[in-house]
Amino acid sequence: MTDSAHLIAKLPNDIGGAEAGPIVMAEHTLLPWEKRCHALADVLDFKKIINTEEKRRGVEALGATVIGNLSYYERWIVAFGNILFQKGIITPEELARKMDEVEARHARAGGA
Amino acid sequence: MSAHEHEHEHDHPHAEITAEPAGYYEIMETAVRELLAEKGLIGPAEIRRQIEVLDSRTPALGAKVVARAWVDSGFRARLLADGRAGCEELGISFYDDTQLIVLENTQEVHNLIVCTLCSCYPRPVLGLPPDWYKEKPYRARAVIEPRAVLAEFGTTIPDDVEIRVSDSTAMVRYLVLPRRPDGTEGWSEEALAALVTRDAMIGVVPATLPETVQ
Numbered sequence: 001m002t003d004s005a006h007l008i009a010k011l012p013n014d015i016g017g018a019e020a021g022p023i024v025m026a027e028h029t030l031l032p033w034e035k036r037c038h039a040l041a042d043v044l045d046f047k048k049i050i051n052t053e054e055k056r057r058g059v060e061a062l063g064a065t066v067i068g069n070l071s072y073y074e075r076w077i078v079a080f081g082n083i084l085f086q087k088g089i090i091t092p093e094e095l096a097r098k099m100d101e102v103e104a105r106h107a108r109a110g111g112a
Numbered sequence: 113m114s115a116h117e118h119e120h121e122h123d124h125p126h127a128e129i130t131a132e133p134a135g136y137y138e139i140m141e142t143a144v145r146e147l148l149a150e151k152g153l154i155g156p157a158e159i160r161r162q163i164e165v166l167d168s169r170t171p172a173l174g175a176k177v178v179a180r181a182w183v184d185s186g187f188r189a190r191l192l193a194d195g196r197a198g199c200e201e202l203g204i205s206f207y208d209d210t211q212l213i214v215l216e217n218t219q220e221v222h223n224l225i226v227c228t229l230c231s232c233y234p235r236p237v238l239g240l241p242p243d244w245y246k247e248k249p250y251r252a253r254a255v256i257e258p259r260a261v262l263a264e265f266g267t268t269i270p271d272d273v274e275i276r277v278s279d280s281t282a283m284v285r286y287l288v289l290p291r292r293p294d295g296t297e298g299w300s301e302e303a304l305a306a307l308v309t310r311d312a313m314i315g316v317v318p319a320t321l322p323e324t325v326q
Contacts, residue, residue: 016228016279020252023264027242033138038240039162040145043154045208052208052282056230072231072246074137080144090147098143106134 012064013056034073041076050083058083165207169239171310173204174287177237178313179305181214182292192216195287199237206236215278216289217315222269224262224277224315225286226254232280234287238310245314255279265316288312290319 030038044050050058058079059067067075084090134142148154177199181188191198195212206212212234215223227233228251233241244250254261258275262268269275278286290312296304312319 013229015248015252016226016255018248018252020249023244023249023253023261024247025242025244025265027244030240031138033134033141035163035166036145036159037141039159039166040141040154042162042166042207043158044148047154049148049153052232056282059230070137073141077137077141077144081140084144084148089151089153090144094147095140095143098147099139102139102142102146103134106139110133 011060012067013060030073037073037077040080044080049087049089050080054083055079162207166235166240169236171238171308171313172305173199173239174234174237174310174313175305175308176301177202177204177214177287178289178308178319179301181289182304183301188289191289204237208236210234210236210283210285212237212285212287213278214287214289215276215315217291217318219273219291221274221276222315223286223288224254224258224275225280225288226251226277227280228252228255229279229281232282232285234285234313237287238313242310262316265311267317288315290315293319293321295321 041050041055045052045055055076059075061082062070062075062078066078070078081090081095085092085095145154145156145159149156177191180202181191181198187198187201190201191214195214196206196210198214199212200206215225217223225233227245231241231246233245235241250261255277258277259269262275280286290308292304293307296307307319307321309317309319311317
């Protein structure tokens with residue numbers, strides 16, 4: 001391989017055979033939002049809105065830095081947002097406004 | 113059993129977590145879901161129903177499949193021929209389009225499943241995968257040094273036994289059919305199912321007798 005060829009031999013998600021440390025056998029219980037995110041993924045799949053391959057490619061498209069720094073379901077929901085933008089189902093502005101609305105709702109609930 | 117452990121874990125952290133403020137990504141999840149509902153693309157009840165489906169899928173379902181295969185050679189043959197149809201025969205429905213290949217451990221072959229690309233896993237029959245299955249060390253190392261990986265789970269496979277690692281895909285999932293432990297002749301299907309753990313169906317440990325049994 002040439003110097004740069006190894007960069008395209010594998011995409012960031014394709015880590016089989018890579019060097020890695022010992023297996024940490026911790027297991028966390030899913031947070032409620034994580035479980036909702038998982039349920040959302042399943043519903044989007046059987047509604048044919050986002051399938052499993054699209055989800056994986058969406059996560060892969062985040063790139064190694066984001067993949068390395070976001071948790072499992074954080075990566076999913078960001079990928080879903082991007083895929084839905086690309087498909088024209090929602091717009092970035094709609095999502096930003098709705099996130100502001102949700103955040104305000106949480107803040108009111110927290111303050112009460 | 114992991115199902116029991118899960119029940120214990122489930123209550124306490126849940127209560128704690130509820131009090132924490134919503135993070136950026138939780139807010140994003142809520143926003144995406146609500147936008148899709150507003151556009152009529154998904155129904156809120158569908159999310160709640162799917163959460164109930166996810167909660168209903170535990171390794172106990174897979175253990176039931178394995179135990180049936182151990183006692184019924186006809187079922188075993190059908191299961192190995194078409195894993196999904198075999199599970200459906202026992203009333204275990206699949207809620208997605210995936211197929212299931214059941215991999216039988218024998219005297220000559222020990223099977224291990226992994227997903228190097230992400231975290232594909234036979235969720236309809238095992239529930240959600242453990243964290244370690246989704247993280248880099250297992251995903252990276254299972255395909256290149258499986259014996260060392262198994263050793264970290266306390267599992268030693270003799271050198272004359274082949275280890276086969278199957279890498280899962282979006283459409284094809286695997287389930288390991290562990291070997292029936294010696295000394296279980298005449299056991300009921302229910303007692304046999306209790307010997308089968310999630311990790312045995314991933315392939316990182318064998319199915320074993322409880323240590324208290326003589």
